[in-house]
Amino acid sequence: MPYSIFHFFRSLADNRGKFRTVRRLDSFPFVRRLLSCRNKGIFPDLAIRLNGERSIFTGGELIELKDSASYTVASFNSTIPSRSKVIADIIAGEASSMRVQMERAGDDIFSLPERAVYYLVRGRKGGHTKMCLVYGSFFETVSAEELISQSFSQALRERLHESGKTISREMQEMVTSLLSEQETFSRVRDVKKASVKLRFRIMTEVKAEGNILNPNTYPEIRDDTLNLVLSCHDDTEEQEQRRKLALVFPNDELSKCRLFKLKHPLNGHFLVLQMSL
Numbered sequence: 001m002p003y004s005i006f007h008f009f010r011s012l013a014d015n016r017g018k019f020r021t022v023r024r025l026d027s028f029p030f031v032r033r034l035l036s037c038r039n040k041g042i043f044p045d046l047a048i049r050l051n052g053e054r055s056i057f058t059g060g061e062l063i064e065l066k067d068s069a070s071y072t073v074a075s076f077n078s079t080i081p082s083r084s085k086v087i088a089d090i091i092a093g094e095a096s097s098m099r100v101q102m103e104r105a106g107d108d109i110f111s112l113p114e115r116a117v118y119y120l121v122r123g124r125k126g127g128h129t130k131m132c133l134v135y136g137s138f139f140e141t142v143s144a145e146e147l148i149s150q151s152f153s154q155a156l157r158e159r160l161h162e163s164g165k166t167i168s169r170e171m172q173e174m175v176t177s178l179l180s181e182q183e184t185f186s187r188v189r190d191v192k193k194a195s196v197k198l199r200f201r202i203m204t205e206v207k208a209e210g211n212i213l214n215p216n217t218y219p220e221i222r223d224d225t226l227n228l229v230l231s232c233h234d235d236t237e238e239q240e241q242r243r244k245l246a247l248v249f250p251n252d253e254l255s256k257c258r259l260f261k262l263k264h265p266l267n268g269h270f271l272v273l274q275m276s277l
Contacts, residue, residue, distance in 0.1 A: 002051050002057045003048050003049040003051050003059035003060075005116070005133070006244050006247075007034060008031075008061070008063070008133075009133050009248075009273075010249065011034060012120075012131075012226060013275060015028075016131070019122060020129050024067065025067035025122050026045065026065055026067075030046065033049075034048060034049060035048065036048065036060075036101060036105035036106075036107045037097075037098050037102050037105065038101070039098060043079040043090065044063055044064050045064055046063040046065070047061070047062050047063070047098075048063070049105055049107060050108065050111065050112055054112075056244065056247070057244070058112060060087075060107075060115050060116075061115060061117070061118055062090075062115045062118070063117075063118050063119070063120055063133075064076075064118075064119050065119075066119055066120065066121045066122070067122050068122065068213070070123060070124070071130065071213040071215065072206070072214070073119075073121055073123070073206045073210070073211055073212065073213060074121075075203050076139075076205075077201070080148075080202060081117075081140055082117055082140045083116065083137035083231075084114050084115060084116055084117055084136065085114070085117055086115075087113060088110065116135070116136070118134060118136060119139070120132075120133050121133075123213035129223070130222075130223060130225060130227075131227065132212050132227045133226075133229065134212060134227075135230055137267060138212065138264060138270060139210050141210075141266040147204075153172065156172055157172070209264070209265050210266075212229065217265075218262065220272070221262075221272075221274075224276060224277045225274050226274070226275050227272050227273065227274045228272065228273040229262065230270060230271045230272075231270060231271075232268075232270050232271035233268045238271055242271070245259075249273075256275070257275045258272070258273075258275075259271070259272070259273050
């Protein structure tokens, strides 16, 4: 059987009733044979196995779990949401637990250097549940570097205004450019004579435009549904996504689901496969 985010979603669909009852999303009975690794407390929570033959499905997608007791997507701690990640940046060292798991699963890890990222999002409110397996570009409408740089630029301008001090525009741009890499903040800082070490932590919260659970922004995402949200920025991509769905879901099953395009106010259209929980 091929491995891919489509087959992973199929496995979720087969057990979707359990999303209403499991207390913690990481307690859901994910199908282990589809996964090359499972992690706790580090990104990613799950990774799909790689396929040897990749003409249709590559496999290797990375998945982060986001669980919320409301219709707000849970905060992203430390790792800014993105559409893809370079696997070499995630796996550190020969003894990395993630690397060991992937190798034991039979993955030729670096044969697919860049991995698509998906987020499995659960929201619960008033006895209802929404489940969305969302491609990362739904949240990454600007690059992580630009997000960090512009945020620091805003903070710098505010402090300069509040203090009454000025520095040249060139200096402002140089400072914000130097601080645009997320790795700058992930390192622990050891200050001489200090009895503690300091590490800055970036937390990312979704705005209304990125909150796929919000019924005011995205009324198409109904209560008590499971949704697969795929990139669909042009006709060619849409046809390719539909072709892959048809390979995983027989026509009689697809006919019982809703398949529609969802308009993101900042990032074009996405193709959504929706089914009842």
